Amino acid sequence: MDSIFDVPFALGMMRLPDYPALAEPSALADWISRQVEAGFTLFDHADIYGAGECETRFGEALKAAPALKANLQVITKADIVTAQADRSPFSVKHYDTTRAYLMQQAEQSLSRLNLERIDVFLIHRPDPLMPAEETARALEDLVAQGKVGQVGVSNFLPEQWRWLQANLNQKLVCNQVQLSLTVTDMLVSGQLEAHLHDGLKLLAWSPLAGGQWPEALSQRLAQLAEEKGVAREAIALAWLKAIPGMPLPVVGTCNPERLAACAQVTDVQLNRPEWYALWEAARGHRVP
Numbered sequence: 044m045d046s047i048f049d050v051p052f053a054l055g056m057m058r059l060p061d062y063p064a065l066a067e068p069s070a071l072a073d074w075i076s077r078q079v080e081a082g083f084t085l086f087d088h089a090d091i092y093g094a095g096e097c098e099t100r101f102g103e104a105l106k107a108a109p110a111l112k113a114n115l116q117v118i119t120k121a122d123i124v125t126a127q128a129d130r131s132p133f134s135v136k137h138y139d140t141t142r143a144y145l146m147q148q149a150e151q152s153l154s155r156l157n158l159e160r161i162d163v164f165l166i167h168r169p170d171p172l173m174p175a176e177e178t179a180r181a182l183e184d185l186v187a188q189g190k191v192g193q194v195g196v197s198n199f200l201p202e203q204w205r206w207l208q209a210n211l212n213q214k215l216v217c218n219q220v221q222l223s224l225t226v227t228d229m230l231v232s233g234q235l236e237a238h239l240h241d242g243l244k245l246l247a248w249s250p251l252a253g254g255q256w257p258e259a260l261s262q263r264l265a266q267l268a269e270e271k272g273v274a275r276e277a278i279a280l281a282w283l284k285a286i287p288g289m290p291l292p293v294v295g296t297c298n299p300e301r302l303a304a305c306a307q308v309t310d311v312q313l314n315r316p317e318w319y320a321l322w323e324a325a326r327g328h329r330v331p
């Protein structure tokens with residue numbers, strides 16, 4: 044069976060409310076349909092994006108065009124309780140990995156998304172208070188009930204996912220972390236190798252650094268883009284894909300022109316000096 048991660052990049056839905064042209068369910072359904080036809084079939088959500096609004100809009104689009112459901116996959120995440128959502132007297136942002144909370148959030152995501160199954164359900168952030176056995180049973184039960192296909196984590200360090208995995212009779216399939224030319228700590232700390240060793244697919248959030256590239260990097264991207272006849276975005280994504288294990292970028296744009304620029308990543312191969320020249324430009328200094 045093909046992996047659902049076998050796509051050029053996943054489409055992040057966090058910024059959906061920034062695109063007024065996609066506000067109507069039929070417009071969003073058309074947009075989703077175009078992405079699926081182009082081979083971009085994996086959509087990344089979280090319960091907190093737009094305080095539930097992003098999942099709700101996506102679900103309304105799927106209601107308008109239910110045939111799409113068979114051809115796309117959805118990731119969603121839970122455990123972050125925002126300060127606004129916290130009903131305690133403290134109104135404190137926190138994480139909740141208890142069984143009751145995770146089961147409730149998965150149910151609510153399914154209902155908002157208008158789906159029968161979440162393809163990959165992630166624990167959004169590591170929770171120091173995680174009751175590992177209880178969290179693991181909740182994830183297993185969601186899979187056993189058919190509400191979730193696979194499980195994974197996000198923003199976890201190796202020992203954090205290993206502790207959850209040690210309690211879990213279900214393989215954690217991925218870890219979604221911040222990774223781009225401008226955020227590269229994990230490439231020099233051994234974390235990359237931990238993903239490879241443990242067989243977790245690495246998903247890279249904010250892969251274009253939100254377009255906030257330092258000037259030297261911007262120039263280097265432009266130079267290589269011109270040489271290779273592609274857009275700068277394609278070079279930035281190709282840089283990620285050259286890393287062992289081929290981290291899967293989760294791009295945040297819904298803008299058709301920018302998505303077309305990103306799609307050129309499939310035409311780009313970077314050699315070793317090109318890869319290091321980009322990293323040097325992003326770091327502002329040479330590798331030691």
Ligand SMILES: NC(=O)c1ccc[n+]([C@@H]2O[C@H](COP(=O)([O-])OP(=O)(O)OC[C@H]3O[C@@H](n4cnc5c(N)ncnc54)[C@H](OP(=O)(O)O)[C@@H]3O)[C@@H](O)[C@H]2O)c1
Nearest residue numbers: 055056057087248249250251252253254294295296298301
């Ligand atoms: N797991 C987590 O903790 C976590 C955290 C944050 C995000 N995420 C996921 O990751 C996804 C992507 O995050 P992201 O949106 O920060 O990623 P991104 O792809 O790095 O950034 C997209 C944003 O950058 C802008 N942009 C990109 N290239 C640009 C350029 N060359 N010039 C100017 N602006 C440019 C886009 O604007 P345009 O609209 O003009 O294209 C868009 O607003 C989210 O949707 C979410 O699914 C996960």
